[in-house]
Amino acid sequence: MSLSKNILFLPGDGIGPEVMTQVRRVMAWFNASGATAFEIEDGLVGGSAYDAHGTPLHDDTMKLALDADAVLLGAVGGPKWDNLDFSVKPERGLLRLRKEMELFANLRPALVFEALAEASSLKTDLVAGLDIMIVRELTGGVYFGQPRGIETLPNGERRGINTQVYDTHEIIRVARVAFDLARARDSRVCSVEKGNVMESGLLWREEVTKLGESDYADVALSHMYADNCAMQLVRRPKQFDVILTDNLFGDLLSDCAAMLTGSLGMLPSASLGAKDANGKIPAMYEPVHGSAPDIAGQDKANPLATILSFSMMLRYSFDLGAEADLLDGAVNDVLNEGFRTGDIMQPGKTLVGTTGMGDAVLAALDRRAG
Numbered sequence: 364m365s366l367s368k369n370i371l372f373l374p375g376d377g378i379g380p381e382v383m384t385q386v387r388r389v390m391a392w393f394n395a396s397g398a399t400a401f402e403i404e405d406g407l408v409g410g411s412a413y414d415a416h417g418t419p420l421h422d423d424t425m426k427l428a429l430d431a432d433a434v435l436l437g438a439v440g441g442p443k444w445d446n447l448d449f450s451v452k453p454e455r456g457l458l459r460l461r462k463e464m465e466l467f468a469n470l471r472p473a474l475v476f477e478a479l480a481e482a483s484s485l486k487t488d489l490v491a492g493l494d495i496m497i498v499r500e501l502t503g504g505v506y507f508g509q510p511r512g513i514e515t516l517p518n519g520e521r522r523g524i525n526t527q528v529y530d531t532h533e534i535i536r537v538a539r540v541a542f543d544l545a546r547a548r549d550s551r552v553c554s555v556e557k558g559n560v561m562e563s564g565l566l567w568r569e570e571v572t573k574l575g576e577s578d579y580a581d582v583a584l585s586h587m588y589a590d591n592c593a594m595q596l597v598r599r600p601k602q603f604d605v606i607l608t609d610n611l612f613g614d615l616l617s618d619c620a621a622m623l624t625g626s627l628g629m630l631p632s633a634s635l636g637a638k639d640a641n642g643k644i645p646a647m648y649e650p651v652h653g654s655a656p657d658i659a660g661q662d663k664a665n666p667l668a669t670i671l672s673f674s675m676m677l678r679y680s681f682d683l684g685a686e687a688d689l690l691d692g693a694v695n696d697v698l699n700e701g702f703r704t705g706d707i708m709q710p711g712k713t714l715v716g717t718t719g720m721g722d723a724v725l726a727a728l729d730r731r732a733g
């Protein structure tokens with residue numbers, strides 16, 4: 364029986380709508396195959412929402428996101444909206460979605476397709492076949508902790524303040540996501556903090572250790588200080604399976620891991636919240652890249668990061684692992700066949716546009732399914 368779900372599409376700005384068009388085609392392919400009966404609802408976010416409603420996310424769209432079974436977002440922002448007031452900047456739409464859907468776990472896979480291993484800044488043998496998952500805490504830590512601000516001291520100097528703070532429940536809920544993911548992979552979690560110099564890191568390590576012993580004895584847990592992790596990521600990245608870390612270190616380490624893979628146009632992500640009484644997990648999927656105004660509207664954008672974000676949706680929101688494997692396999696096929704958008708172009712390969720890459724993925728899906 365096909366799985367019936369409501370998906371909210373928020374294409375956003377710049378290349379967002381172009382790459383999302385290719386996901387619509389992929390989604391239609393899965394509906395036609397009988398595996399799914401997904402229905403798409405469309406909404407505005409970012410600059411396009413500001414132009415239509417004077418706000419980067421209308422309340423009605425927020426409600427649609429809360430009601431949807433999953434949200435797929437393109438990208439937001441662009442020079443047209445750079446000078447808007449901070450409160451209505453396109454990015455505020457994204458932040459509101461994350462906050463009100465309470466998406467506390469950010470999943471960033473760093474996966475190197477064999478055909479693209481040469482695009483990495485590291486030596487090919489260090490990254491070929493790389494498959495790591497970074498789980499970053501997204502709603503707590505130093506980006507949100509109080510007190511914060513800039514104050515003027517009695518002596519006239521100014522002081523900038525941010526507070527790194529984590530409560531037990533914040534650590535445990537994101538650690539569970541990492542342990543559960545590891546179980547479906549190579550069963551290894553490396554928890555990363557700086558407990559040598561930060562109390563919040565020490566608490567992080569203690570709570571993760573306790574949870575590992577009580578509930579996840581089958582998962583191998585190790586710990587690493589964040590500075591060492593940054594070094595190890597560029598020294599021997601394949602040593603990791605799942606990396607679990609806080610908001611600040613996750614911000615840095617996930618970007619570092621992203622560069623190992625060579626191109627922004629290939630990187631998907633997911634942000635998840637807590638399961639509700641009906642078993643639904645709030646979830647938003649989006650490519651890591653931005654709205655790329657320099658190539659918007661020119662059929663040049665690589666749609667694979669967004670297509671792979673849809674694959675993560677199949678896997679993590681709907682437990683459709685076989686369908687996700689099929690789609691990941693189709694992406695692998697098109698790369699092996701030599702199809703490349705401009706961002707991942709290599710000598711001797713076939714340059715295609717956004718639509719051409721979508722065509723190639725659909726053809727590969729047909730072949731794999733046929």
Ligand code: NAD
Pocket residue numbers: 378437438439440441442627628649650651652653654655656657658663664665666668704706
């Ligand atoms: P960007 O990711 O949009 O682009 C960086 C470079 O990578 C550009 O040269 C671009 O052409 C290229 N690129 C990005 N995605 C690509 C793709 N799919 N295919 C081919 N090439 C691709 O980052 P930026 O230029 O720093 O920011 C542009 C706008 O996007 C800004 O307004 C920024 O605020 C916004 N932004 C949004 C998000 C988001 O929506 N999550 C993330 C980052 C930046």
